[in-house]
Amino acid sequence: MQVTSSQLFELLSLYVPKRLPVLITGRPGIGKSDIVEQVAQATDHELLISHPVVEDPTDSKGLPFPSPSPDGLTAKFLPFGDLERALSARRPLIWFLDDLGQASPAVQAAKMQLLLARRIGEHVLPSNVTFLAATNRRTDNAGVTGILDPVISRFATVVELTPTIADWTTWAVKAGIPPALIAFLRFRPDLLSVQKTTRDIENTPSPRSWGFVAKTMDVVPKSLEHISFAGSVGDGAGTELVSFLQIFRELPSPDAILLNPDTVAIPENLAALYAISASLAAHATEANFDRLMVYVDRMIAGDLSEFAALLVRDALRRTPTIANSYAFINAQGGPLGKIIRGE
Template identity: 70%
Template sequence: MKVNPEQLFALLCAFIPKRLPVLITGPAGVGKSDIVDQAANETGHGLLISHPVVEDPTDSKGLPFPMGNIARFLPFGDLERALSATTPLLWFLDDLGQASPAVQAAKMQLLLARRIGEHVLPDCVTFVAATNRRSDNAGVTGILDPVISRFATVVELEPTIDAWTGWAVRSNVPAELIAFLRFRPDLLYVQKKSRDIENSASPRTWGFVAKTMGVVQKDLELISYAGSVGEAAATELISFLGIYRQLPSPDAILLSPDSAPIPETPAALYAVSTALAAHSTEGNFDRVLTYNDRLIGEGHREFAALLARDAIRRKPELQNTHAFIRAQGSALGQIIRGQ
């Protein structure tokens, strides 16, 4: 069953407190680990991350240690931490599908019986696992059916532009990159079709682009971005940036919001609305909303909604301004409420 990031987060927040294990599948770089981390924080759990792909089967049982005439298996590493937990702990088995069948089989008793040999997991420990798909060129040969059946549910994470832009706005990703991916949402994730040593577009690799924007000089932008998301996606981004950089600056628009030009093409509208949202402050929000009213009047309701919502996501305190409160009874207020 495919889920978007919001659905996965809500599902984990419901299952984790009930100690129900979840298996998440999906391509590399779409945010599986990040969402698990967010869900752990939301539910008040510590996070223990294990990578079964680098384990031996015996790691899940412990090391034999002589005690008189007998030997007992003593836990160590991640197993010892989980067995010693006294507060809520989420044990995250990352990249489980890359582990050998023997290592996967060693996890079965832990996942279902919540014990290994004579050692019993405390009630405060919950399991979540993640894996790439066999089609993702990630070295996944599959997961044993008896292991799969030990998870309460199995879901496939599918990235969405709405979820990514919501994260990007809150994380202060450069406005031009947010605007570009809204204009070309099909480039958020591109399935890699070759086995060549090169990157392809994904939420993770676009995050690297965001970190390098403003760091590399213009003549190196294509090289840098292509190394992150592939040459095709990087070339389109460079073309979009050419449009973005020729538009009036947000400061110029806010100097005369009643008369500043309103773009006509979708690419330019995405650029202007995203840039204005990034520049919104309590001191200039009345001017932002003046320009936004003109967007509505010109028939660009979608872009007016993007501008207002992005501004509020970045700075929730804008909702307390007189300009925003006055706008609640206007056409903009209806747009924000989705009416």
């Protein structure tokens, strides 16, 4: 069953407090681990991340240790590492098994008793431990040969994460991602996540790889932009981003628009409209929102309500105090308010 990022967050937020294990599948680099981390913070759980692909079955069972008994010397399994931490957890804990599908069958089998019986031998997991797991799909060229059916059946539900531009931009605006990149991916949403079709050693577009682009946009000189971006997301997507940035940089600056919001021309080109909306949203404040609304009203009058709504929503996500401004409150009774409410 496919889910979006927001749906997965909501689902895990409900399952984790009930101690119900969930298996998440999906392409590499689409945010599975990040969402688990966000859920841990939202539900006040500690997070323990294990990587079964580099484990041995003894990591899940413990090491045999000699123990004296009335009948002579015997052996018990002594927990260590992640198993020992989970067994001694005092606070609510999410035990996240990342890249489970890359683990060997022996390691997967060793997890079965933990997942269902919540114990291994004589050691019983505390009731405050919840299992979550993630894996790429067999078609993702990620070394996944599959997960044993008895392991799959031990999860309360199995979902496939599918990234969407709406969820990504909501996160990106709050995370301070450069407006130019947000505008570009709104213009080309099909480039947010692209299935890799070759075994060549190169990157393809994904939320993770676009995150690397975001971290380098402000430090890479123009002469190296194409090399840097293409190395992060592939030659095709990198070339398109460089071309988009040329349009972005030729637009009037946000300061110039805010100085003359009633006269500065509104772009007609689709790419430029995405660019100017994202740029203005990044510069909006409670103090200048009245001037920004002059430009927004002109966009609405020009039958560009979609971009007016994007601009205002992004501005609110970046600077929530804008909702306290007189200009925003006054606009709620007009066309903008209806657009934002979806009326």
